[in-house]
Amino acid sequence: MKSHISISGLNLVGYRKIYSIPFFPGVNIIYGDSDTGKSSILEFINYLLGASSIELSDEVKASIEYAALELEINGASLTIKRNIYDPKEYIEVYPCVFEQCADFFPKKYSPNFTDTQSPDGFFSDFLLDSLGFPKVKIKVSPSKADSEVKRLSFRNLFKYVYVNQDDVGSKSFLDLNNWIKSTTNREVIKYIFNVLDSSIAELEVQIAEHTRESKKLLNKYTSVSEFLRETGYDSQTSIDDSITTIDKIIDTLETEFTKINKSMVASSQNHTELKAIFNELSLNEKHATQEIIKTRAQIEKYSRLKNDYENDIEKINGIIHAQTRIGQTTSHANPCPVCDAPIEPTHATNSFQPVNRDTLSDELNSIQKKKKSIQSLIDELSSKSRNLSKDHAAYNSDLSRAREMLDTESQAMITPYLTQRDTLVKEIASNKKARDFLVNNIRVRNQQQKIHDAYENLNLIIKQLNERLAELRETAPSVAEVLETLGDYLSKYLKKVNIKRQEGISISPKSFAPIIRDRDYLNITSGGLRTISSVGFMISLLEYAVDSEINHPRLLMIDTVGKYLGKTTKEKYQDQTNVQEDTREGISDPLKYQNIYEYLLSVATRAEEKDVPCQIILVDNDVPDTFINRYKAYIVAHYSSTGENGLSVGLIDDIEQ
DSSP states (O other): OOOOEEEEEEEEEESSOEEEEEOOSEEEEEEESTTSSHHHHHHHHHHHTTOSOOOOOHHHHHHEEEEEEEEEETTEEEEEEEOSSOTTSOEEEESSOGGGGGGSOOEEEBSSTTOOOOTTOBHHHHHHHHHTOOOOEEESSTTOTTOOEEEOOHHHHHTTTEEOTTTTTSTTGGGTTOHHHHHHHHHHHHHHTTOOTTHHHHHHHHHHHHHHHHHHHHHHHHHHHHHHHHTTOOOHHHHHHHHHHHHHHHHHHHHHHHHHHHHTSOOSHHHHHHHHHHHHHHHHHHHHHHHHHHHHHHHHHHHHHHHHHHHHHHHHHHHHHHHHHTTOOOOOOEEOTTTOOEEOOOOOSSOOOOOOHHHHHHHHHHHHHHHHHHHHHHHHHHHHHHHHHHHHHHHHHHHHHHHHHHHHHHHHHHHHHHHHHHHHHHHHHHHHHHHHHHHHHHHHHHHHHHHHHHHHHHHHHHHHHHHHHHHHHHHOOOHHHHHHHHHHHHHHHHHHHTOSSOOSOEEOTTTOOEEETTEEGGGOOOHHHHHHHHHHHHHHHHHHHHHSOOSOOSEEEEEOTTTTSSSOOOGGGGGGSOHHHHHHHTTTOHHHHHHHHHHHHHHHHHHHHTTOOOEEEEEESOOOHHHHHHOGGGEEEEEOTTOGGGOBSSSSTTTTO
16 A cells, blocks of 8 residues: 555544544545634644644634644554644654543654654654655755755655645745745655655665664564563453443442432331421421411500500590699689788689590590400410410420431431442442553553554565665656656646646746746746646646655645635735736636536545545635535535534634633
8 A cells, every 4th residue: 555644533622622623535625714714724734744833813722722633644543632832842643543542652752853852753753754755865955966965854745745825826836936945845856756866775774774673673562572471461352351341330330329329318108208297397387486476576566556545545634634623713812911902813814725525535435445456456466376386386396206206217218328328439439440450551551562563564664665665776767757747647637627728738847846838837927827737736746646656645735726716815815916817817717616626536536446545635715516516525614604504613613602
């Protein structure tokens, strides 16, 4: 099987949940409205495969803890975890699918070549080794015999795998407008097609190093296996079976524990009757208490009214008594002090007008009757209060006895349940402790298996390198042959897209970039035609990899396939195209747009027929309607900024919550 990388799924582990998107062999399409995070999906994949940094949106910062990429490299399942907030932190690689990461110890790799202290080396070397690609050094200035050399990294290679939306159809495509970088990229192209002058020598060195490493792994595996055998470690299968058995036991015990908790609510007839009596007595006691409070309040109210009546009676009696005194005049003759003649007093000019005595008597009788009625009510309420106090005391006495009987009954019933609960708690804890021990054992066994798998994988890599070395020695192609073949693939693609004037199509021997109508890529003024040719160049590389054994991971990721192709062009890209040239090229023809998708799908289909691993991931703002209707199975995500028709608003779909 040809070397390949196949993305299985992207998982963004968040504070509220895990946000996931699956991928499959062949074509995968993500499309929808602008600013819904489509491009971020490819950027996360790019970052998890070693990019030096990633730009995070506010939604991601508020929601995500770390990112994990589940993938296969040459058939081996791996999960790559990386801190999205600290790009310098070691990248963790687990030899399993995402859900099983807890059962394995990860390898930790440095994300760059400057950190030589990482536990397991460089991430780039790990990826190249896993793919079976030689690790070589390329010249900084190939034309100089004494040129400095630098290590070729997986990131150099990945430029021919992933094209972001800024570079699609742009003059910055593959750094063609940067002489220094484009020089390095041309050396990478030579590496991909095994036409570097040093390829054979480097392959021989790689084979020798891998062979030595293989022997070390075999010795390590043998030593570990002997140690585990001598210490009586169970086999991995046996440990797995034991964990499964313990999990079943724990489930059974926890189910029983739940039942006991529910059963601790008393269920016997005696307890039920006692509980009913207790509740009734409690209600009666509360009712009696309320009635006593109510009655005493009424007595107090009527007593105050009775006192008011008594005061009124005293006042009226005082008035009646005063009337007997006030208003009566008496005459006394007093002798004159001079002549002793009696002197008569003069009559008062104003006399006192008394209240009618009958009215006062009637009012007095009325108040006395009211007082008598109030006194009767007070006497009646006092009697009721005494009776209620007796009832309350009786209820309290019965309630105390009922409570004592209920406590005795409850204790007799609950104590056995408590004993069972304690026993179950101990059993559950004991089994969980045993399970933790087994999980640790399975990790040891997994580590042993990982050593064996690494040994087997290394032997496979050595086999692939030997095959490639033999092929290079026999049929090492020239640069001219490679460019000629690439030009043929590009020509076939452009004919399918049906551009105008399909002539002068080739790959430049100077820039290794597309030439259309004998015009180099950088001299094409139509942004739409550059988009078509940049996509065509990348798909031509993939087609070459499908048909031949080259150093390409047989993965292609393109962001915004429809850039400039009759769609709304973002303002920041408008000055990078000549609108009149786009019009003359007929770029707005929807059939051209559809033909690009059809061709991409045909390449994936041809790879499947040849049993060659191949994966294409496309991000776009839109997709041709006819393509959607016929090939819905290839759409892995469709986003809407408004959430209409039940569509998700993006990968981070719960940010508003």
